[in-house]
Amino acid sequence: MIEFRDLVKSYGDRTVLGPVSGRIEEGGITSLIGPNGAGKSTLLTLLGRLAAPTSGTVLLDGTDVHRTPSAEMARRLAILRQDNHFTARVTVRELVAFGRFPHSRGRLTAEDHEHIDRALDFLALGDLAGRYLDQLSGGQRQRAYVAMVLAQDTRYALLDEPLNNLDIKHAVRMMEQLRSAADELNKTVVLVVHDINIAAGYSDHIIALRDGAIVANGTPAELMDPDLLTRIFDTPVQVHEVDGRPLAVHHR
Template sequence: MVEVTGLSKVYGSKAVVEDVSLNIEKGKITSFIGPNGAGKSTLLSMISRLIAQDTGEILIDGQDITKSKNNELAKKISILKQANDISVRLTVKELVSFGRFPYSQGRLNKEDKRHIEEAINYMELKDMENKYLDQLSGGQKQRAFIAMVLAQDTEYILLDEPLNNLDMKHSVQIMKVLRRLVDELGKTIVIVIHDINFASCYSDNIVALKDGKVVKKGPACEIIHSPVLKEIYDMDIDIKCINDKNICIYF
């Protein structure tokens, strides 16, 4: 479990995240939703220790992340940020191999190669594993970066808007893969996502943020309701139940 208590982050005079407390259940998909500037990505970055919190505490399985060694934390938690620009020319397979660095330190063994192959196959990239990243479409490149995170084989996977640059088909593919990782392999996934219908259909739990604060948190079926979404997004959103999932109608 990830336990966040009294977490805050201030830039200049603006509190980007303000006194956030929440628990993230193991073996579940938890989605962070909310408007732009709500603090979702900053919260995710603090949980992964990419940026330091100003106040508050983050425990992963009871351990304070500020006291964890980098290499050990990298075996426990992986994160994919929005910006993934790499200046070095790499093939898909070379990129995915970077996910094994906390274990191999650059010297890949049989186990590392197995994880790399599995991640490439999970993301349906086998036919382009030897292509260079600059030869790929935006969606293909995004799938390659997600494969790198999968190869890291951490219990906790944090993804910041992983559906960016993806068309409908590949967005569904990514969400189905994430669901399988949780249901079949027991992973714990935290995702920042803008599409509230994907959040509704694939999440176990949702944390809704606005202006750096948690507005609502709970099971997805409790969050995807018109009055709650009105408070979050300041707009009227009609809800239809389709195949036992709450689907938001907004256009």
């Protein structure tokens, strides 16, 4: 379980998040939603120790993530940041192999190669393993980065906007793969996602933020409420039932 208590992030005299408190139970998919500037990515980076909070605490199974050695935490939690840029020219397989560094320290074993192969296969990247990243489409590169996170083989995987650069068809496919990672690989997946319908269709739990505060926290069924969604996104939202599933439609 990830628990955060009185978490605040400020830059100078400007507070962009908090104080917020909550927990993310082990297992399944938790999506962070909300409008631009709501604090979704900030919360994720604090949970994943990519940034230090101004105040407050983040606990991973009772351990303070910001006081735990990086090498130990990297074997328990993996995070994909939004801005991934490799200056070196690497192949897909070499990129995915970076996910094994917390375990191998750069000396890959047979077990490491098994994890790399499994992650490549899981994201359907086997045929692209020898291609360089700059030879791929944006969507293919995004899949490669997610494969790197899965190869790290942590119980917790935090993903900041993993659907970036994906059209709706490939976004749905990515969510199906993340759903399988949660169900078949026993991962706890936490991700930032902009599309409320995608979040509702594949998540077990949703945390909604606005203006640096958590305004709603519950199951997809609980959050697919037109009044609540209108308050979250500050624009009229209607919810219709399509093929037995709720579908949110924004009206401007």
